[in-house]
Amino acid sequence: MTDEPAAASGPGPADRRARRRLADRPVLACLAATLAVSLLFLAVPQLDRTVTALFYGPDGFAAASNPGLVGLRLAGRIVTRIAIIGLVVLLLAKVLVPDRVARVPLRALLFLAASLAVGPGLAVNLTLKQYWHRPRPAETDLYGGDFPFGLPWMPTGGCVADCSFPSAEASAAIWWVAVALVVPARWRRAATVAALLWAAVISLNRIAFGGHYLSDVLIAWCLTLTLVFVLRDLILIRLPEPAVACLEAGLARLGGRRGGPPGGETGPGRADREPPLP
Numbered sequence: 001m002t003d004e005p006a007a008a009s010g011p012g013p014a015d016r017r018a019r020r021r022l023a024d025r026p027v028l029a030c031l032a033a034t035l036a037v038s039l040l041f042l043a044v045p046q047l048d049r050t051v052t053a054l055f056y057g058p059d060g061f062a063a064a065s066n067p068g069l070v071g072l073r074l075a076g077r078i079v080t081r082i083a084i085i086g087l088v089v090l091l092l093a094k095v096l097v098p099d100r101v102a103r104v105p106l107r108a109l110l111f112l113a114a115s116l117a118v119g120p121g122l123a124v125n126l127t128l129k130q131y132w133h134r135p136r137p138a139e140t141d142l143y144g145g146d147f148p149f150g151l152p153w154m155p156t157g158g159c160v161a162d163c164s165f166p167s168a169e170a171s172a173a174i175w176w177v178a179v180a181l182v183v184p185a186r187w188r189r190a191a192t193v194a195a196l197l198w199a200a201v202i203s204l205n206r207i208a209f210g211g212h213y214l215s216d217v218l219i220a221w222c223l224t225l226t227l228v229f230v231l232r233d234l235i236l237i238r239l240p241e242p243a244v245a246c247l248e249a250g251l252a253r254l255g256g257r258r259g260g261p262p263g264g265e266t267g268p269g270r271a272d273r274e275p276p277l278p
Contacts, residue, residue, distance in 0.1 A: 026229040034222035041152050041215035048213040049149065052137045060144055061137075061210035069205055073169070076202040080120075080172040083179075087113045094248065095255040106248045108182040111235040115178045118231065119224040120171040128223075133157040134165035138210035152215040166220035167212040173202040174221045178228045181236070 041048055055061055063069045090109055093101040132155045135147035139159065142149055147158035152165050176198055180191035203217040 027226060027233065030222055030226035030229055034219065034226060037215070037218045037222055038153055041213075041219075045149070045151055048152075048215050049142060051214045052143065052207065052210070055208040056137075056143050056210065061208065063205070063208035064138075064210060069208065072201070072205050073209070076169055076173060076205075080169075083112075083116065083175075087116065091251075094251045098248070098252040098255065105182075106251075107236060107239065107244050110239075110244075110247075111182065111231055112178055114235060115228045115231045116172075116175055119227040120168055120175055123223060123227060124166055124171040124220055125168040128166055129163050129168060130161055131155060132163060132165045133159045134163050134216075135159045136164040136211055137213055139164075143210055152213070152219055164212055165216050166223065167203065167206055167216040168220070169206055170199065170203040170212065170217040171220040171224045173199040174224050175228065177225060178232070181228075181232060 055063055087109065090101060090104055091113065094104075094106060094109070132153070134150040134152065134154065134157050135145065136159070137143050137145075139145035140147050140149050150157040150164075157163070174195070176195035177192060180188055180195050183191045199221065203212075203221070206212045207214060207217060
């Protein structure tokens with residue numbers, strides 16, 4: 001009888017400490033999640049096939065011809081393009097009209113631009129999708145196509161380019177977590193929840209279309225978040241403030257304006273007044 005309350009009391013102090021350590025190290029947590037998800041789908045490939053089969057019927061993937069869901073996919077692409085254009089415009093403004101965007105922290109812009117370019121852009125879209133030849137579900141013989149089913153992380157298959165593994169649209173959708181990291185602290189939790197919901201909706205839509213397997217989506221999330229938190233550590237936390245101020249002054253000079261002395265409006269003095277970031 002005396003053992004039951006202890007067993008029902010939940011994880012012990014050591015377990016709680018381990019979870020806290022993992023939560024305090026988001027890069028390590030994301031790497032662990034990437035490994036766990038990858039091993040799961042390599043060990044149980046039926047999981048991918050079972051989830052995809054939920055959306056496949058006699059007429060194929062019906063969601064792919066649903067106007068509302070097609071519009072949702074288009075909205076996801078448009079939102080990503082708006083983010084790219086917005087970041088480019090703000091970075092150009094730091095060069096051409098720095099005074100008008102003085103309240104926009106350059107550090108945050110660098111982090112957002114780098115994480116979007118390196119994660120969804122370079123790692124997922126330009127590298128893995130092009131050289132890991134996993135056919136999309138709709139291209140496999142399981143769902144009306146010609147190619148055999150392929151496993152994640154296996155650089156073999158019939159797909160030549162723009163392949164299934166991993167999902168670029170899921171990667172771009174989960175990238176909005178990076179935006180949540182730089183909003184004011186009082187809005188950060190709500191922004192994170194909104195980003196996760198957006199990623200879930202966009203990613204599920206891609207699975208329903210027969211465009212990606214569940215593993216393509218989850219591994220894309222894990223890889224993208226790993227890179228987001230690596231760049232958060234490098235740019236938002238470790239990059240010295242004088243380096244940011246020097247870069248901002250250099251951008252202003254590049255646009256034809258002369259930066260002031262190191263302690264002037266384009267130097268550390270102004271950078272020190274930027275809103276604190278995590």
